[in-house]
Amino acid sequence: MMHNTENTHHLQEPHFNTPLQDYAPEVRQLVLDYTLQLADTSFILGHRLSEWCGHGPILEQDLAISNIALDLIGETRSLYQYAAELEGKGRTEDDLAYLRDAVEYKNPLLVEQPNGDFADTILRQFIFDTFHYFFLQQLQHSSDLRLAAIAAKSLKEASYHIKWSSEWVIRLGDGTEESKRRMEKAVDNLWPFSGEFFQITETEKRLLEQGIIPDYAPIKQQWDEHVTKVFDEATLTVPQNVWMQKGGKEGRHTEHLGYVLAELQYLQRAYPGLEW
Amino acid sequence: MNQKEWPLWEVFIRSKQGLDHKHVGSLHAADAEMAVQNARDVYTRRMEGVSIWVVESKHIHASNPDEAASFFEPANDKVYRHPTFYEVPAEIKNM
Numbered sequence: 285m286m287h288n289t290e291n292t293h294h295l296q297e298p299h300f301n302t303p304l305q306d307y308a309p310e311v312r313q314l315v316l317d318y319t320l321q322l323a324d325t326s327f328i329l330g331h332r333l334s335e336w337c338g339h340g341p342i343l344e345q346d347l348a349i350s351n352i353a354l355d356l357i358g359e360t361r362s363l364y365q366y367a368a369e370l371e372g373k374g375r376t377e378d379d380l381a382y383l384r385d386a387v388e389y390k391n392p393l394l395v396e397q398p399n400g401d402f403a404d405t406i407l408r409q410f411i412f413d414t415f416h417y418f419f420l421q422q423l424q425h426s427s428d429l430r431l432a433a434i435a436a437k438s439l440k441e442a443s444y445h446i447k448w449s450s451e452w453v454i455r456l457g458d459g460t461e462e463s464k465r466r467m468e469k470a471v472d473n474l475w476p477f478s479g480e481f482f483q484i485t486e487t488e489k490r491l492l493e494q495g496i497i498p499d500y501a502p503i504k505q506q507w508d509e510h511v512t513k514v515f516d517e518a519t520l521t522v523p524q525n526v527w528m529q530k531g532g533k534e535g536r537h538t539e540h541l542g543y544v545l546a547e548l549q550y551l552q553r554a555y556p557g558l559e560w
Numbered sequence: 561m562n563q564k565e566w567p568l569w570e571v572f573i574r575s576k577q578g579l580d581h582k583h584v585g586s587l588h589a590a591d592a593e594m595a596v597q598n599a600r601d602v603y604t605r606r607m608e609g610v611s612i613w614v615v616e617s618k619h620i621h622a623s624n625p626d627e628a629a630s631f632f633e634p635a636n637d638k639v640y641r642h643p644t645f646y647e648v649p650a651e652i653k654n655m
Contacts, residue, residue: 342566342588343587343602344587344588344589344598344601344602345598347601347602347605348597348598348601351601351605444600447597448597451593451594451597455590455594
C-alpha cells in the first residue's frame with residue numbers, strides 16, 4: 285500500500301485546469317518568458333540538490349535535501365506545463381527542459397552555482413528559500429490565475445524549506461569553529477549572487493506594469509529582515525555594499541550552467557525522444 | 561556541540577486524527593527541534609502522519625528480557641482476567 289501511494293503521488297498529473305487567460309499576444313509572450321524563468325530557476329536548483337542524493341552528511345539530511353529537490357522539480361513541472369500551453373506550439377514540458385540551450389535559460393546565477401561543501405549548499409538554499417517564500421506569498425495573488433494557483437501550492441513546501449535552511453544557517457554559524465569558518469566562507473562565495481533576484485529585467489518591468497507579477501521592493505525588505513534576524517542568531521555578519529552579479533535572468537550565465545545542462549540533457553540530445 | 565555523534569531519538573507518528581501515536585523507528589538529531597524535522601523528512605514522506613512525537617532514546621526505560629519469566633508468565637494461567645465469561649447481548653456489535 286505504502287509504495288503504491290508514493291508512486292501515484294509522484295506520477296499524478298498536477299491538477300491545474302484553469303483555462304488559459306485571454307492575453308494580447310505580446311502580454312502572452314511576456315507571461316511565457318517569465319514562467320520559463322521561474323521554471324528554470326526551480327529546475328536548476330532542484331537538479332543541484334539532487335546531486336547530493338546518496339552523498340548527504342547523514343541519512344536524515346540526505347533525505348531532507350532530496351525531498352526539497354523533489355518539491356522544486358514538482359513546481360518546475362507545473363511551470364513548464366503552463367509554459368508549453370502558453371506557447372501553444374506543441375512542445376511539451378520535457379522539450380522545454382531538455383532541448384533548450386544555456387542562453388535560453390533564464391535562472392538567476394545563484395541557483396547554478398556548484399554545491400561546494402555543506403555550508404555552501406545551505407547558504408545557497410537559504411538565500412533562495414527566503415526569496416522564494418516571500419515571493420510566492422505575493423505571487424499567489426497574481427492576476428494570472430495559473431501562476432497564482434502554482435504559487436499557492438508551492439508556498440506550503442517553501443514554508444518548510446525556509447524553516448529548514450534557516451535552522452541550518454544558525455546551527456552552522458553558531459556551531460563549532462570549523463562550521464563557522466565554513467559558513468563565513470560560503471557567505472563570501474555566494475553573497476554576490478544574492479542581489480539578482482531583486483534586479484528587475486525588462487520583461488519583469490512590463491509584467492509589473494500589467495499587474496501580473498508582484499513588486500520586488502517589499503519582498504526585498506522582508507528578505508533583508510529575515511536574513512538579518514537569522515544571521516544575528518547565527519553570529520554571522522550580513523555583508524554590506526557588495527557588488528552584485530547579474531545576467532542569469534537575461535540568459536548570460538556562469539560557466540557552471542553548461543555543465544549542469546550537459547548532464548541533464550545528454551540522454552535526450554543523444555537519443556532524441558527516448559523513453560524508458 | 562562538542563559531541564561527534566548526535567544522540568538517538570525514537571519517533572512516534574499518529575497516522576489519523578483520533579488514533580494513537582505509534583513507534584515507527586529511530587533517527588539521529590542534535591536536538592528535539594531537529595529530531596522533529598528529521599522525523600518529518602524520514603518518516604512522513606508518503607503521507608503517513610498528522611502528528612509527530614520524538615523522545616531521546618536514553619529516556620526510554622525498558623523491561624529486562626532476563627526477567628521475562630517473572631514479569632509475564634504469571635499471567636499465562638489467569639484466563640479469568642479476560643472478560644470472556646460474560647454473555648454479550650446480541651445487539652452489541654463491535655466488541
